[in-house]
Amino acid sequence: MRNFSILPLELCGVSFSAGGKKLIHDIDLMIEDGPATILLGPNGAGKSLLLRLCHGLLQPTTGQVIWRDLGRHMPKLHAMVFQRPVMLRRSAAANIDYALKLNGICRQSRKKLVAEALELAGLSDQAQTPARVLSGGQQQRLAIARAWACRPQVLFLDEPTASLDPQATKAVETLIGQVQESGTKIIMTTHDLGQARRLAGEVLFLHSGRLIEHRPAEPFFSGPATSEARAFLAGDLLW
Amino acid sequence: MSTIGESFAAALALILGMDPALREIVGLSLQVSLTAVFLAALIGLPLGALLALSSFPGRGAVIVLSNTLMGLPPVVVGLLVYLMLSRAGPFGVLSLLYTPTAMIIAQVVLVTPIIVAYSRQVVEDLWTEYGEQLRSLGAGRLSATPTLLWEGRFPLTTGILAGFGRASAEVGAVMIVGGNIEHVTRVMTTAIALEVSRGDLPLALGLGIVLLILSLGVNAATALLAMATRQERRLMRRRVA
């Protein structure tokens, strides 16, 4: 179906400063299509900022974010699920419909796409429920379904299971797996190292706004190259 | 001269008996104020949203003007509109003075700033909450405006109710530009002023009671809206916990 890809995503010397502080330091990076890319790092390392820079919500102070073939396609080819997704005060189905409409998709196609997205997220029965009344886990799945409805090639997720119980976390992880199977590249942050191990194809390890490791998941978890990453992984063992 | 008790009984009789004179005055009042509030919402909601979301030359001046109008006593607004509509004024040729249309115009001037202020505040707050999400979904500030107005429908309705409160309660502006002409421009507040001075307390009291009930209704609706909003917040807090 796709005859072009927006990947790889390339960051060239990307820095970001705010309030007189340099928060992201000269990041050079290439993200290829393939299994999930997981951003790890302590709180305040700049993970959320980096996702926002990649997604285009923030402009780098210096450097460039380069997609291979982004053009001006409608619908948008990369989407993001925020740590605290904002649900519109309308039904679950209408939330998805809204996103499709913004991307210029006609009413007839929307109906089908809304149903498919709800189905994928296991929310078909909640289609007409006001989105803000759904449980935390359901809202998170709805947010993923809404972002996925336009069939993005890349989906950014910022701590998609923070503040969810284990059962809801599992459901979200399953959904992320399904999104991945549909051919969407997953780029996400998490503070849950178990989750990182389950999902990661490769790891980006961020520390104080610097990218200090970028490696396949397997070697990263079995033998991190930097002392910072070692400390970070060891810290997890203490919990 | 009847006692207050008798006047009160007579006033109730007027209301319960749907007295034609009373009905006509109440009808005209509602017609003028509801039309004015409708038009003010039509102007004020998008203008408030625009002020909240965009910066353009003269934005500051519009805000100052709007806030100033909001603080003016209705008689002064009435005077300004009078000057505009009087024979010598710029819109004199339209011969609108002493018509319900003139009263509607004056009340639009009174109410629009209130709705602008509410709308600006509500949309500003909502943009803080929704901005990034909406941009991510593909909306710009302009295309987000109707969405934000709809998302803010509860607090915005509160603003519209406040506007209706100001419109239906004021007497100065409609008195000056309407002239309190029987069967033409006599509304509740101007009628009360006149009837009291003429000594017809029952009609004045009757109209006063109607105004009271109206105000009660507006405030009850406002309270219900606040309750609905609190309820939603509670639901969301429970979700997060």
Ligand SMILES: Nc1ncnc2c1ncn2[C@@H]1O[C@H](COP(=O)(O)OP(=O)(O)O)[C@@H](O)[C@H]1O
């Ligand atoms: N708009 C901003 N202005 C100033 N500082 C910010 C801004 N956004 C984030 N920061 C700071 O940048 C650092 C990285 O933030 P963030 O990317 O959210 O970290 P995390 O890795 O926990 O997601 C933090 O110290 C945060 O306080």
Ligand SMILES: [Mg+2]
């Ligand atoms: Mg973060």
